[in-house]
Amino acid sequence: MILHPGVLSLLVSSLLTLVMTFAAAGFGVRILRHWDLASGSERQLQLERRTYLVSTIVSYTLGLQLISIFLFLHTVDDLSSLFVGAMCAVGSLSVGSFGYPTLLLKIATFLLAALWLILNHADSRGYDYPLIRWKQWLLLLLAPVILAEFISQAVYFLALHPDIITSCCGSLFSVKDRTMATEVANAPPLPMLALFYTTAGLTIAAGLRFRRRGRGAYLFALLSAVQLAVAIASVVSVISLYIYQMPSHHCPFCILQKEYLFIGYPIYLTIMTTAVCGIGVGMLHRFRRAESLGEELPRIQRRLATVALWSLALQLVLATLPIVSTDFTLR
Amino acid sequence: MAANLERQRHIVDFTVASLLRRKGKNGALLAVYTVIVFLLASVIFFTHALKQEAARVLKDGPEIIVQRTLMGRYSPIPRSYADDIREIGGVQSVRPRLWGYYYDGSFLANYTLMVPDEAPPPGEIVLGSGISRLREAFPGDIVGFTGFDGRPQSYRVQGLLPEESQLVAADLILLAESDYRQLSGIPADQATDLVLTVRNRKELATIAEKIVKLHPDTRPIIRSEILRTYDALFSWRSGVVTVLFTIAALAFVIFAWDKATGLSAEERKEIGVLKAVGWESSDVLLLKFWEGLLVSLTAFLLGTALAYLHVFAGTFWLFAPVLKGWSTLYPEFRLTPFIHFGQLEVIFLLTVVPYIVTTIVPSWRVATIDPDMVLR
C-alpha cells in the first residue's frame, strides 16, 4: 500500500462513514420493529427522538461522500506519477480491478443518500410519519452499498504498489481493446452530441409538463436517470474533446483541473443534481396518496422539478460553451 | 424559501452570540483545534512542496545512468564501456561521471564530492553552503581532507555554490579530476558511472536492455524510476508522519467529545428553555451544527494560514529533521509556495470531519431534551 496522506484520509473517512451509517441502520431496524405512533409510550418517544439522529447522520454522510469523491479523484491523480504508463487519474484507476468500481460505488452512495434525504424531508411534513418504513428500508439498502464501497476502496489501495505498469487514457480509450470504456469514448461524437441534446430536451419537456399539469412524474424520473447516463457518456465521448480542444483526449477527470478552469466540477455537480431531483420526483410520486401529506407532497415535487430543470439548463449551457466559444471543430 | 433563510440567519446570530458568551471554554477548544490543523497542514504543505522541488530539479537530469555492479554491489565502471554503449542505436551521448561520498569524522558529516564539466583548477574547490557553514570555510580559506591512503590533502576554497541550489547541493563539493582521483583512489581508467541522453523517450527500456546485453555487469537506471522512487519516498515519509499525527488527533477527538458531552448544567438548562419557548429539535440541531461549523472553519482557516506561513516563510523549523533526513547539514532555503485543493481536502478530512462526527451524538442528545425539563 502507498502511504500517501490522501489515501490515509480517504480510508479514515470511509471508515467513519461506514460506522455512522451502520449505526443509523441499526437504529432504523429498531424503528421498524417497534414503531407505534398511536401508543405514546416511552419507547415510542425514544424512537421518535432517534429519527433525528438518523437523519443527521445521513446528512453528514452525504456531505462526506461528496468531498470523498473529489478527494479520491485528486489522490489517484497524484498517485499516477508512481505508475509506469499512467499520466492521470485514468491510469491509476486502471490498476487492479477495484479502481473504477470504487468510484462508481461512491457516486451510487451519494445518489442514494441524497434520495434518502428527499424522502426524509417529505416524511417530516406529514403529521403521522407516513414514509417512515420506506425510509428505513432505503437506509438498509444504503448501508451495504457503503460497506461495499469501503471494501472496494480498501482493496484497491492495498493492492497499489509503485512501479506497476498500467495504461493511460490514450491507450485505454484506443480502439485496440474494446471494453465498455472504449465503446463509450469512441462513440461517434456528433451523433452522441445530438443524443445528449435530445434527451436533455425530452427531460425538460417532461419536467415542464409535470410542473404545469402534475402528470408524468414517473416519465420525468425515468428520463432524468437516462439523462444521467447520457450526460456522463457525452462528457467522455464528445464534450471533453471540445474542452481539451483535442480530438483524442477523452479523459473525464482532467476537466477537474486548474488548466481547464475547474469546469468539471460544475458540470458534474449539475449532472448529479438533475439526476437526484428528477429521480426524487418519481420516487415521491408513489406516495402521493398519503393523507397526512396532502398538498405538501405535490409542492415538494414541484420544487424538486424546478431545481432539476434549472440544473439541467445550466448543464446545457456549460456543455455548449466550449463548443461555441472555440473554433475547434470535429467536422 | 425566504423564511428558511431568515431562520438560518436568526439561528446563526444566536450561535455566534452564544459562542462569544463562553469565551474561555470555546477559546481553549479553538486553540487546540487550530494547533492540530496547523501541525497537519504544515506536514502536508511541506512534503508536497518538496516533491515538487525534487521533480523540478530532477527533470533536467540525465535520462539513463549506467552503473557497474560486482558481487551484487556497486563498483566503479571502466571508461571503455562508454565506447560501445555510444554505438547503440538511439543513444545521443555518453559521458563518464566522477563523484563519490566522503565522511568527515571530525564533523560527523557526509559530503558529496563531484567533478563537474567545468571543474575548478587543481588545488581549488567550490563548497556547498551547508559545508561552508559547518566548517566555517569561506572563499580564500584552506580546508583539509584525508585521502584514501591516509594522507592529508588540502585545498583552497575558490567559491561557494549559490543559495538557491541548497536542496540538492548543500553538501556538495566541486573539485578537479586529478584532485579527486588523488583523494579517492579511483584509478584513471575508471569512472563512478556513465550518463546517457537518448533521442527517443520511448526507446529507454529497449536501450537499457541492450546495455545489459553488452555488459551484463552493468545496471542502467532510468530517470523516471528515480522520480518515482523519490515520490514514493516522500509520500511514505509524510505518510508516517500522518499516521503519527492521526494518533495525536485521536486525543483531540476525545477532548472534543468530552467537551461536547459534558455540557454544564447551565448550558443544558439554556437549551431546555429554548425548547420550552418553542424551538424544535431540528432547530437546536441546526444551532449545534452551526456551532461546530463556525469553530471548525475558524480553526481550519487559521491553522492552514499559519501553516502556510510556517512552511513557506518560516522554513518549517518544527518538523524539518524527520522529513528531510539529513543529519548535520540542514539546508536553509525557501520553498516555492504551492497548494492545491487535494491537500486542503486531506487536511479537512483528517481534522474537521472527525471533530464534527464526534459532536453528532452529543448534539443530538442535547437537542432532544424534553421541553418540560425546565418545569421540573
Place this chain on the structure above:
Amino acid sequence: MIRAQGISKTFNAGRPNEFRALQDVSVELPFGRTTILKGPSGSGKTTLLGIIGCMARPTTGRIYLGEREITSLPERFLTGIRRQTFGFIFQQFNLIKGLTVLENVMIPAYPLGEKHGLLRQRALDTLELFDLGRKAGAKVDWLSGGEAQRVAIARALINDPLVVIADEPTAHLDSRLSTEFMAIMRRLKGEGKTIILASHDPIVYDSDLGDLLIEMRDGRIVRGGERP
C-alpha cells in the same frame, strides 16, 4: 375549548423511583376564559400545565385543542402548535443570561423565519406595552424582579398566542408586584386571551379574575368547576 381526557402521567415508570404525578385527570378549559389551578406543591399542577401547554405528552389519556386531537402528533407538529397557541410564563422566569432583554423576547420567534426588522419592531412594541422600551438593550442579568417578570410575560406574548399559561407567577414576588401581575393578566383577559394560572397564592386564586377554579391534590382533581 381545551379538553383533557383521562390524563395520567407517570415518571420513571417501572423503576424504583417511579412517581405518579397525575392520575386520571379530566378537565375542560373554555377559550377566552380564565382558569385557576389551585393546590399545594406536589399536587400535579405544574405537570398538568406542561401537558396542556403541549410541552410534554401524557402517559395515558388524550388532549383536544378545539376539535383536533394533539396527543399523538410528532414533536415537530406539537411544537408548531405550541408556538402559535401557547405563551408560557415560568415560575423561575427562565430568561437566558448574557443576552439582552430584546433578544430574550425575540427568541421564541426565531424558528419561524420572520424578517429580522419586522420581528425586532414587534418585540419593541411588546416591550413598550410593559413599559420596558428603554430597557430593551440591557442584559437581563441586571434586571429587578418585577422587570424580569415583565420581560418573561413579554416573551410569552411575542407570537401572539391564544392561551397564556403561568406557573406560580407570584412565587417570587412581593404583594405589590403580585397585584401588578394580576392587573396585567386582567388586561390580557380583556383582549380575549385564554388564561391558565397555577398557584397556591391566595392573591391569585381568591381574585375575581378566575372564571373557573380547579382544585388539585396528589395528582387528582378534588374540586373543579365554574366559580359561583
